[in-house]
Every structure is written in C-alpha cells, then in structure tokens.
Amino acid sequence: MSLDLAEATRDPLTETLVLAGGLALPAERHAMQAKAVSAWFGTHKVLERVSLDVPAGKVTALIGPSGCGKSTFLRILNRMHELVPSAALAGEVLLDGEDIYDPGKRVTHARRNIGMVFQKPNPFPAMSIQDNVVAGLALTGVRVSSRARADLVEECLTRAGLWNEVKDRLRAPGGGLSGGQQQRLCIARSLAVRPRVLLMDEPCSALDPTSTRRVEETIAALKGDMTVVIVTHNMQQAARVSDRCAFFLAEAGTPGGIVEHGPTAAMFGDPQDQRTADYVNGRFG
Numbered sequence: 001m002s003l004d005l006a007e008a009t010r011d012p013l014t015e016t017l018v019l020a021g022g023l024a025l026p027a028e029r030h031a032m033q034a035k036a037v038s039a040w041f042g043t044h045k046v047l048e049r050v051s052l053d054v055p056a057g058k059v060t061a062l063i064g065p066s067g068c069g070k071s072t073f074l075r076i077l078n079r080m081h082e083l084v085p086s087a088a089l090a091g092e093v094l095l096d097g098e099d100i101y102d103p104g105k106r107v108t109h110a111r112r113n114i115g116m117v118f119q120k121p122n123p124f125p126a127m128s129i130q131d132n133v134v135a136g137l138a139l140t141g142v143r144v145s146s147r148a149r150a151d152l153v154e155e156c157l158t159r160a161g162l163w164n165e166v167k168d169r170l171r172a173p174g175g176g177l178s179g180g181q182q183q184r185l186c187i188a189r190s191l192a193v194r195p196r197v198l199l200m201d202e203p204c205s206a207l208d209p210t211s212t213r214r215v216e217e218t219i220a221a222l223k224g225d226m227t228v229v230i231v232t233h234n235m236q237q238a239a240r241v242s243d244r245c246a247f248f249l250a251e252a253g254t255p256g257g258i259v260e261h262g263p264t265a266a267m268f269g270d271p272q273d274q275r276t277a278d279y280v281n282g283r284f285g
Ligand SMILES: Nc1ncnc2c1ncn2[C@@H]1O[C@H](COP(=O)(O)OP(=O)(O)OP(=O)(O)O)[C@@H](O)[C@H]1O
Pocket: 041, 046, 064, 065, 066, 067, 068, 069, 070, 071, 072, 073, 084
C-alpha cells in the first residue's frame, strides 16, 4: 500500500496527518510557527511575510547572506525586536499554538519560554559561575529554594556541557572562564528558566574550533527535549547541527524572505531553488 502524504490534511487538535482514506498518522509537532511576519525599522521594511513552522525537539538553522533579516526574524521570535524604538512588526508568532504578541500576553511569557544566546558570550563577569547560572530567575519572576538552586546549577551546567570543567570553582567569577566556556555558561543561564525554545544568534562566531565543537555537542545533547533555532553563517555548522534549514534572502534592495526551507539533508543535497544551491555551495554570500 502506498501512502499519499501530499493529499494529507493536518488536524491541529489531534496533531495527526489525516490521509485520503481517513487513516491518521502522528504529525510533527510545531513548537513555534511564524505566520506572514513582516518587519520594519522606521520606514525600512526588512522582512516580507515570512512564514515558518519550527518543529518541536529539533534544531532549525536560519541561513542566508548578511543583511537578509535572519537576526531580526530570530529576535521577533522572543519579542526582542520591539526593544528597538523604530521597530514595527506585522503577522503572528505562535508558541505552542498561542500568539506571543496577543495583547493579553505579557512579554515575560515569551522571554521565559523562549531563551536567547547571543553571538558574543555575555556572562556577568564579576558574578560567580553559580550566580550567573541562576541570574535569569529573578528577572523572569521565578523563585527557588537555596537547595533547589544548587541542584538547578548542577543540572544546567551539566546540560550545557560545562559541569565537569567548573564544578570545583562554582564561586569563581564567570569572567575568568575561556570564551567557549563563557558561551556554555550563557547556555546554562538560559536553561535555568526552563525555556521550551532556545534561540541562538551565531553562537560560535566568536569561538575557536575546539570551543565551537563543544557548543555544537551541547546543541546536539539539548535537542529532543528542547527546540533550538540557530542563525549561522557557517554552512558546515548548519549541516552538522540542524535537522531543518530555512534559507533567507533579500534580493536587490527588497525585504528579506524565505526562498526555501526543509530537511537539512535535502537543502544541502537536493535544493529545489537555484539560489539555495548557489548559496549552500558557497557561490555567493
Ligand atoms: N537596530 C536596527 N536599526 C535599523 N536597521 C536595522 C537594525 N537592525 C538591523 N537592521 C537592518 O535590518 C536588515 C536585516 O538585518 P539583520 O541583522 O536582521 O540581518 P542578518 O541576516 O541577521 O545579517 P547578519 O548575517 O549580517 O547578521 C539590515 O538591512 C539591517 O541593516
């Protein structure tokens, strides 16, 4: 028997794909969905009706040349775009089916559930390693007992792949760690508020190859129970760490948009659009 998935419809209530004969298969769950997202800085439109489904428990890479709006799109996913005074936005961003921009939703709802790791590691340098890990809890209004704090510090440093390197110096300042260790400390800090999604904006671009490998191992270990969206300029990295890729492009002064998205193996091995093929093969960008 052959199954025609092209004819299948998605039932969002039961999270199944319903085939022509009525047979229902489990569907991929979307942790986040962007629907027709457009963005502006002042009068400059930088994204044009971008839609993207982000599968739960997977790593999605956003790739594309400089200036095509990848970082802007990433910052829209956790309401950081609105921190820029001239910034405006249209469209919807759903987290587990609910619009994070709904007027009834607080910004802390998005920030607590959708963490962000930046290009340059930004721990609090004078603060101890253990205090850095839990620094986000107060900001998002989460309270924990001191016993639970110690457990949380160990759990988050372990998940970030840093525990063995720092367990004997938890009271030492975070600024004393190497750049790669600082970036994993920032990942641990993001994990402490137990986000459902982790956004990473070129998290390895300031790191050496060994530290990059450690962060990539951390990303691989996180996926499954964490949904990761990563912006990267490094095509080998996108191929190594991601399950899915979205290729952004802003052509000749037009706003950025997604040319093509899909499973990473297909995006690299059998891209459908010539522009994707040219980009992933290093012919521009
Ligand atoms: N704070 C800002 N104010 C005004 N314009 C901005 C701001 N941030 C980004 N832009 C503009 O928005 C467009 C998209 O920028 P963005 O940083 O999202 O692209 P990108 O694809 O992430 O680029 P890169 O790969 O170089 O980081 C660019 O034209 C950029 O100049």
